[in-house]
Amino acid sequence: MAHKRLLCITPGHMDTDALLRDTMPEWEICSVTSLAEAGRELRNNQYLVGLLVHDREQQRPSDVDAFLRRHSNMQWVGVFNHRDLESTSCRDLVVEHLCDYHTAPADPVRLSHTLGHAHGWAMLKRRRQQLIDHGHKDSPLIGHCDAIVRLRAQIDRVAKVAAPVLIWGESGSGKELTAQAIHAESERASGPFVPINCGAISPTLIHSELFGYERGAFTGATRGKAGLIESADGGTLFLDEIGDLPKDLQANLLRFLQEKTICRVGSTRQIRVDVRVIAASHVQLQQAVNKGDFREDLYYRLAVLPVTVPPLRERREDIVALAEHFFHVYAAEKSPRLKGFSDRAVAAILDHDWPGNVRELINRVRRAMVMSDGRLITPDDLGLTRGIPAPTAALDDTRARSERTALRDCLERSGQNVSRAARDLGVSRTTMYRLLSKHGMRP
Numbered sequence: 330m331a332h333k334r335l336l337c338i339t340p341g342h343m344d345t346d347a348l349l350r351d352t353m354p355e356w357e358i359c360s361v362t363s364l365a366e367a368g369r370e371l372r373n374n375q376y377l378v379g380l381l382v383h384d385r386e387q388q389r390p391s392d393v394d395a396f397l398r399r400h401s402n403m404q405w406v407g408v409f410n411h412r413d414l415e416s417t418s419c420r421d422l423v424v425e426h427l428c429d430y431h432t433a434p435a436d437p438v439r440l441s442h443t444l445g446h447a448h449g450w451a452m453l454k455r456r457r458q459q460l461i462d463h464g465h466k467d468s469p470l471i472g473h474c475d476a477i478v479r480l481r482a483q484i485d486r487v488a489k490v491a492a493p494v495l496i497w498g499e500s501g502s503g504k505e506l507t508a509q510a511i512h513a514e515s516e517r518a519s520g521p522f523v524p525i526n527c528g529a530i531s532p533t534l535i536h537s538e539l540f541g542y543e544r545g546a547f548t549g550a551t552r553g554k555a556g557l558i559e560s561a562d563g564g565t566l567f568l569d570e571i572g573d574l575p576k577d578l579q580a581n582l583l584r585f586l587q588e589k590t591i592c593r594v595g596s597t598r599q600i601r602v603d604v605r606v607i608a609a610s611h612v613q614l615q616q617a618v619n620k621g622d623f624r625e626d627l628y629y630r631l632a633v634l635p636v637t638v639p640p641l642r643e644r645r646e647d648i649v650a651l652a653e654h655f656f657h658v659y660a661a662e663k664s665p666r667l668k669g670f671s672d673r674a675v676a677a678i679l680d681h682d683w684p685g686n687v688r689e690l691i692n693r694v695r696r697a698m699v700m701s702d703g704r705l706i707t708p709d710d711l712g713l714t715r716g717i718p719a720p721t722a723a724l725d726d727t728r729a730r731s732e733r734t735a736l737r738d739c740l741e742r743s744g745q746n747v748s749r750a751a752r753d754l755g756v757s758r759t760t761m762y763r764l765l766s767k768h769g770m771r772p
């Protein structure tokens with residue numbers, strides 16, 4: 330069984346921990362009497378769960394708010410006097426920071442169940458974070474669906490050779506991330522990765538940006554300057570939106586790919602540069618070639634190793650994991666009260682077609698994290714209400730979610746033993762089976 334530790338912040342005159350020690354023998358409880366003392370304890374030891382016995386005399390709401398904000402990675406349970414809960418500041422503390430609360434005097438048995446749930450919830454969050462961190466070590470691309478597994482295999486393969494790569498994918502699907510991954514896995518990883526968006530630089534500047542210029546090459550060129558190709562020496566040059574490269578520069582780029590040398594603007598000196606080129610486009614370049622907008626010879630030079638990044642709608646299994654990943658990435662911007670996505674939000678995410686791909690997902694999740702005023706993100710917060718059934722109470726979502734978490738956690742701790750899990754949860758075996766079937770879970 331996982332070792333459970335509780336940090337209990339309780340006024341000096343109350344014997345909360347003695348009360349809990351009897352009902353929670355399997356917990357290791359550390360009691361402190363002030364927020365300052367709790368802060369010191371948390372600097373030295375790790376806790377997943379904290380119990381805050383509120384004391385209006387000693388704890389100013391603004392201090393408690395600041396403290397809980399600093400320690401929002403833990404699950405907090407509160408005990409409040411009934412009267413204190415009438416004040417807005419106390420209610421705000423509960424809504425913003427606590428996963429549950431009891432009114433004083435708390436019933437130790439019920440409190441121990443709440444703390445058990447909080448622990449289960451915290452364990453689940455920690456495990457998920459570990460999985461995300463682990464996934465990151467191997468690849469910056471999140472996902473396990475077949476399409477991403479194939480993409481990773483392609484990245485591995487092309488990273489080992491030096492030939493040019495042409496990445497195709499819809500807007501926001503992850504072309505630049507793929508290019509970075511190829512660079513990071515190649516033997517050039519310690520060299521620079523230099524991205525340039527061919528569509529974003531004015532046609533009059535792009536030549537000197539790419540190839541550099543010598544002093545006096547044009548009015549105002551008082552000093553010579555290396556171009557982006559030169560600055561990528563020993564590394565990778567990422568030519569994004571290559572389809573936007575003007576025709577005359579296509580010829581210069583082709584020459585560079587063939588001869589591995591460049592000439593700065595205003596000079597005839599050939600400079601040797603060792604650069605691997607990765608190009609990307611969101612349009613099918615072959616069509617631009619057919620229309621005469623893109624040089625065919627350059628197309629074949631670049632497309633030695635073609636890589637396709639699949640659109641997000643073809644990676645359905647990964648969408649929720651990606652949404653949760655970005656929820657964590659932008660956690661600092663959110664309110665500590667926000668715990669994740671409601672079941673209806675998850676359904677809406679799965680239902681949407683994601684024309685803007687991962688970038689759209691990031692934008693919607695970030696927006697929702699700012700806009701949401703509940704504990705869970707709703708389809709409305711994501712701007713995804715079309716086709717979703719009428720809202721049920723958010724409370725139902727929360728309840729169902731914590732029930733599932735508690736069930737999963739108890740089953741896991743009991744080695745999938747239903748009787749033991751039921752005992753830990755304080756419910757009968759019949760209730761346990763009813764709950765399992767309600768949530769479609771199986772021991």
Ligand SMILES: Nc1ncnc2c1ncn2[C@@H]1O[C@H](COP(=O)(O)OP(=O)(O)OP(=O)(O)O)[C@@H](O)[C@H]1O
Pocket residue numbers: 469470471472498499500501502503504505506507611651687688691
């Ligand atoms: N599989 C993935 N895992 C994690 N993050 C991803 C994944 N795919 C894309 N992203 C993230 O999504 C965002 C968009 O990706 P990226 O910039 O690579 O796409 P793009 O195809 O170059 O988009 P655009 O067409 O808008 O230039 C980035 O923040 C990137 O880190």
Ligand SMILES: [Mg+2]
Pocket residue numbers: 504505569
């Ligand atoms: Mg891009």
